[in-house]
Amino acid sequence: xxxxxxxxxxxxxxxxxxxxxxxxxxxxxxxxxxxxxxxxxxxxxxxxxxxxxxxxxxxxxxxxxxxxxxxxxxxxxxxxxxxxxxxxxxxxxxxxxxxx
Amino acid sequence: xxxxxxxxxxxxxxxxxxxxxxxxxxxxxxxxxxxxxxxxxxxxxxxxxxxxxxxxxxxxxxxxxxxxxxxxxxxxxxxxxxxxxxxxxxxxxxxxxxxxxxxxxxxxxxxxxxxxxxxxxxxxxxxxxxxxxxxxxxxxxxxxxxxxxxxxxxxxxxxxxxxxxxx
Amino acid sequence: xxxxxxxxxxxxxxxxxxxxxxxxxxxxxxxxxxxxxxxxxxxxxxxxxxxxxxxxxxxxxxxxxxxxxxxxxxxxxxxxxxxxxxxxxxxxxxxxxxxxxxxxxxxxxxxxxxxxxxxxxxxxxxxxxxxxxxxxxxxxxxxxxxxxxxxxxxxxxxxxxxxxxxxxxxxxxxxxxxxxxxxxxxxxxxxxxxxxxxxxxxxxxxxxxxxxxxxxxxxxxxxxxxxxxxxxxxxxxxxxxxxxxxxxxxxxxxxxxxxxxxxxxxxxxxxxxxxxxxxxxxxxxxxxxxxxxxxxxxxxxxxxxxxxxxxxxxxxxxxxxxxxxxxxxxxxxxxxxxxxxxxxxxxxxxxxxxxxxxxxxxxxxxxxxxxxxxxxxxxxxxxxxxxxxxxxxxxxxxxxxxxxxxxxxxxxxxxxxxxxxxxxxxxxxxxxxxxxxxxxxxxxxxxxxxxxxxxxxxxxxxxxxxxxxxxxxxxxxxxxxxxxxxxxxxxxxxxxxxxxxxxxxxxxxxxxxxxxxxxxxxxxxxxxxxxxxxxxxxxxxxxxxxxxxxxxxxxxxxxxxxxxxxxxxxxxxxxxxxxxxxxxxxxxxxxxxxxxxxxxxxxxxxxxxxxxxxxxxxxxxxxxxxxxxxxxxxxxxxxxxxx
Numbered sequence: 001x002x003x004x005x006x007x008x009x010x011x012x013x014x015x016x017x018x019x020x021x022x023x024x025x026x027x028x029x030x031x032x033x034x035x036x037x038x039x040x041x042x043x044x045x046x047x048x049x050x051x052x053x054x055x056x057x058x059x060x061x062x063x064x065x066x067x068x069x070x071x072x073x074x075x076x077x078x079x080x081x082x083x084x085x086x087x088x089x090x091x092x093x094x095x096x097x098x099x100x
Numbered sequence: 101x102x103x104x105x106x107x108x109x110x111x112x113x114x115x116x117x118x119x120x121x122x123x124x125x126x127x128x129x130x131x132x133x134x135x136x137x138x139x140x141x142x143x144x145x146x147x148x149x150x151x152x153x154x155x156x157x158x159x160x161x162x163x164x165x166x167x168x169x170x171x172x173x174x175x176x177x178x179x180x181x182x183x184x185x186x187x188x189x190x191x192x193x194x195x196x197x198x199x200x201x202x203x204x205x206x207x208x209x210x211x212x213x214x215x216x217x218x219x220x221x222x223x224x225x226x227x228x229x230x231x232x233x234x235x236x237x238x239x240x241x242x243x244x245x246x247x248x249x250x251x252x253x254x255x256x257x258x259x260x261x262x263x264x265x266x267x
Numbered sequence: 268x269x270x271x272x273x274x275x276x277x278x279x280x281x282x283x284x285x286x287x288x289x290x291x292x293x294x295x296x297x298x299x300x301x302x303x304x305x306x307x308x309x310x311x312x313x314x315x316x317x318x319x320x321x322x323x324x325x326x327x328x329x330x331x332x333x334x335x336x337x338x339x340x341x342x343x344x345x346x347x348x349x350x351x352x353x354x355x356x357x358x359x360x361x362x363x364x365x366x367x368x369x370x371x372x373x374x375x376x377x378x379x380x381x382x383x384x385x386x387x388x389x390x391x392x393x394x395x396x397x398x399x400x401x402x403x404x405x406x407x408x409x410x411x412x413x414x415x416x417x418x419x420x421x422x423x424x425x426x427x428x429x430x431x432x433x434x435x436x437x438x439x440x441x442x443x444x445x446x447x448x449x450x451x452x453x454x455x456x457x458x459x460x461x462x463x464x465x466x467x468x469x470x471x472x473x474x475x476x477x478x479x480x481x482x483x484x485x486x487x488x489x490x491x492x493x494x495x496x497x498x499x500x501x502x503x504x505x506x507x508x509x510x511x512x513x514x515x516x517x518x519x520x521x522x523x524x525x526x527x528x529x530x531x532x533x534x535x536x537x538x539x540x541x542x543x544x545x546x547x548x549x550x551x552x553x554x555x556x557x558x559x560x561x562x563x564x565x566x567x568x569x570x571x572x573x574x575x576x577x578x579x580x581x582x583x584x585x586x587x588x589x590x591x592x593x594x595x596x597x598x599x600x601x602x603x604x605x606x607x608x609x610x611x612x613x614x615x616x617x618x619x620x621x622x623x624x625x626x627x628x629x630x631x632x633x634x635x636x637x638x639x640x641x642x643x644x645x646x647x648x649x650x651x652x653x654x655x656x657x658x659x660x661x662x663x664x665x666x667x668x669x670x671x672x673x674x675x676x677x678x679x680x681x682x683x684x685x686x687x688x689x690x691x692x693x694x695x696x697x698x699x700x701x702x703x704x705x706x707x708x709x710x711x712x713x714x715x716x717x718x719x720x721x722x723x724x725x726x727x728x729x730x731x732x733x734x735x736x737x738x739x740x741x742x743x744x745x746x747x748x749x750x751x752x753x754x755x756x757x758x759x760x761x762x763x764x765x766x767x768x769x770x771x772x773x774x775x776x777x778x779x780x781x782x783x784x785x786x787x788x789x790x791x792x793x794x795x796x797x798x799x800x801x802x803x804x805x806x807x808x809x810x811x812x813x814x815x816x817x818x819x820x821x822x823x824x825x826x827x828x829x830x831x832x833x834x835x836x837x838x839x840x841x842x843x844x845x846x847x848x849x850x851x852x853x854x855x856x857x858x859x860x861x862x863x864x865x866x867x868x869x870x871x872x873x874x875x876x877x878x879x880x881x882x883x884x885x886x887x888x889x890x891x892x893x894x895x896x897x898x899x900x901x902x903x904x905x906x907x908x909x910x
Contacts (some may be wrong), residue, residue, distance in 0.1 A: 008166030
């Protein structure tokens with residue numbers, strides 16, 4: 001294969017699926033997993049571009065994104081656990097206090 | 101069809117299937133397992149893209165550590181028994197609209213790909229992406245981000261502890 | 268060091284402001300009053316030293332000897348560059364002596380007059396601030412710095428007129444003075460701006476050099492500038508038609524009336540015209556206007572003073588009238604005569620006001636304790652000659668000087684003005700002569716009503732002479748009033764030669780015996796007429812004025828030519844009508860309508876959009892996605908077109 005474009009296409013498809021997941025699921029955990037899927041698809045695109053141009057920088061970005069993702073998951077899950085404790089629910093529709 | 105492309109197609113298929121499985125599975129537990137499968141497939145793609153270090157990190161950190169954390173929380177909260185999302189009382193239009201828009205997004209991506217595939221530049225010479233080279237780059241060009249990300253991790257750790265602490 | 272000496276006349280009173288404003292509440296009345304007074308005395312002392320030094324300088328260097336630049340560029344903006352500088356020349360040195368000298372006497376007098384006032388410290392803060400401001404005005408070397416002083420004295424005047432602001436009438440008088448002055452100030456600042464536009468400079472020296480150099484080419488501009496400056500002067504020096512604030516300004520404590528509304532602040536306009544005489548002389552048309560306005564003011568105000576009953580109001584209209592004399596002198600180009608009258612008038616009018624203050628003080632403080640009658644109404648006085656002998660003597664001296672009886676100061680200075688008028692401008696001469704007749708008459712009337720006859724009220728019956736701290740300044744001023752004429756005796760002309768470097772050529776002339784005789788006759792005749800008409804007019808306070816038999820003429824005088832009523836009807840009413848139109852139609856309907864409309868629109872849109880803010884994350888998410896898809900579509904289309 002002489003281009004990295006198929007990887008980018010796959011990345012876009014996975015990203016769109018992640019978006020769909022965020023929007024059609026109402027369980028906070030499911031939404032969170034969909035976000036992870038989106039992050040992962042972005043990583044894939046970065047690695048594909050790194051391969052395309054023969055540079056390491058894309059891979060370094062992915063390295064940092066993974067680290068940030070780990071931090072984000074730790075805090076995000078902590079939030080979900082706290083909210084669950086308070087409301088006995090992980091349904092985001094129950095969290096509508098920001099109603100305008 | 102080159103073996104490379106064939107291998108890519110098979111793995112890409114696995115990744116998309118796993119993503120779809122995650123999207124539509126009723127149980128959060130199954131969803132997490134599907135996501136692990138997707139991450140594994142992407143890790144293989146990393147290998148194909150000359151990123152062996154990231155492939156290993158993907159498996160150990162993402163598919164391993166992070167998803168274990170997910171599974172742990174799912175079981176802790178009993179979310180595996182939640183089953184299907186309840187039918188929403190309001191905004192019934194939201195779900196179909198989201199699906200349509202996501203599909204539009206995919207179609208647009210495919211269109212761009214199809215329109216520009218021929219014009220795509222050829223890949224460059226592969227560089228050495230072994231752990232040694234990665235490490236050198238990390239503490240030479242990326243020293244400051246490296247230090248900063250360490251602080252971010254520390255902050256996240258403290259944050260997680262503070263958030264879940266019982267008062 | 269030298270520079271500090273030069274500006275220390277300003278700094279001394281400012282120091283008083285600082286100390287009394289910060290520590291005044293903890294100091295005794297004596298400490299406050301004497302501190303403020305002694306600082307002004309010190310200021311007077313320094314002025315005297317500077318005056319002497321200036322006199323020691325060669326005559327042709329006196330204009331530049333006292334030009335002090337502090338080396339600080341004050342305003343630097345584009346072509347505008349105004350240095351921070353002062354100028355002590357014969358003219359400003361003379362004014363400094365008048366301001367600080369008369370000012371110091373009035374400060375000392377105030378210690379007695381304001382005794383027991385709850386805002387004693389504040390009064391002296393204002394007085395000191397006034398002296399400092401007036402000194403800034405006279406010592407300024409540029410139009411702009413002069414304007415600063417000009418505005419500052421306006422502010423002090425406002426603060427002091429409304430000093431007893433708990434009575435709404437006093438506060439209103441202060442406001443009236445402020446607003447009327449502001450009209451003049453607008454013209455003044457327009458004149459300054461036009462000066463800058465025309466000459467590109469604001470320091471007096473540069474502007475005058477510009478006038479001399481460019482001569483004919485700037486004649487129209489100079490005429491406009493001088494006219495605007497003169498309108499400014501009509502505000503501050505209470506000339507027609509902006510004189511209406513001065514009689515009301517009598518609401519302030521009497522020392523204020525003496526200091527500000529007789530001796531110093533109101534002379535600012537005359538001083539300013541003398542200072543800028545180069546420009547006025549280059550604009551003959553303006554000069555004609557100035558002379559006529561001054562003479563008319565002298566007549567109109569003198570006529571009004573004939574029938575007033577308030578002891579201070581008579582003096583207020585008399586001040587306007589005398590200011591008219593000075594303005595007329597300036598208009599005739601007789602700046603020396605104008606300045607001479609300014610100085611002597613400062614002496615005898617301060618004397619008259621302070622003596623009137625002494626009368627009022629005596630009526631208020633030693634009379635009946637709950638007096639419903641007005642202690643300033645001359646109908647309630649009478650026979651005070653016996654009760655207040657010293658006050659009577661000094662008032663008599665001041666009154667005779669005002670009437671122009673030789674050899675008192677007022678005679679010589681008035682004589683010089685009318686002599687100039689006779690030589691150059693007959694209508695002005697006629698107006699001034701009639702005004703002089705009125706002056707002598709109302710002085711006689713006032714003397715009779717206040718001091719002769721029998722006391723007509725309990726207050727008058729129980730009046731007692733004022734304390735020494737009040738009478739001592741009176742005696743000093745009386746002495747100055749007697750001797751003031753020596754400043755510029757006909758045929759000698761010391762003041763004239765002294766001032767001439769600053770205000771132009773001067774040549775003294777011997778006493779015109781015919782004219783002097785005529786005016787002596789007028790003075791004595793007027794006094795006698797006042798005496799005869801009013802000698803038996805008021806045996807009780809409720810009788811009518813004998814002049815009321817003149818009918819409409821009396822009413823015209825009594826109501827000050829109905830000018831206040833006219834302004835009320837035309838300006839104030841018109842202003843209210845315009846305001847209420849603007850408020851109700853334009854503001855409520857137009858501007859508020861727009862504002863409220865915008866508000867309603869925003870609320871309506873918000874109510875509609877608010878439904879989108881359902882609080883559901885997935886709603887926000889789908890909106891975001893719509894945006895993303897729209898953006899991608901847009902870029903695809905643009906990209907396709909670009910290719």
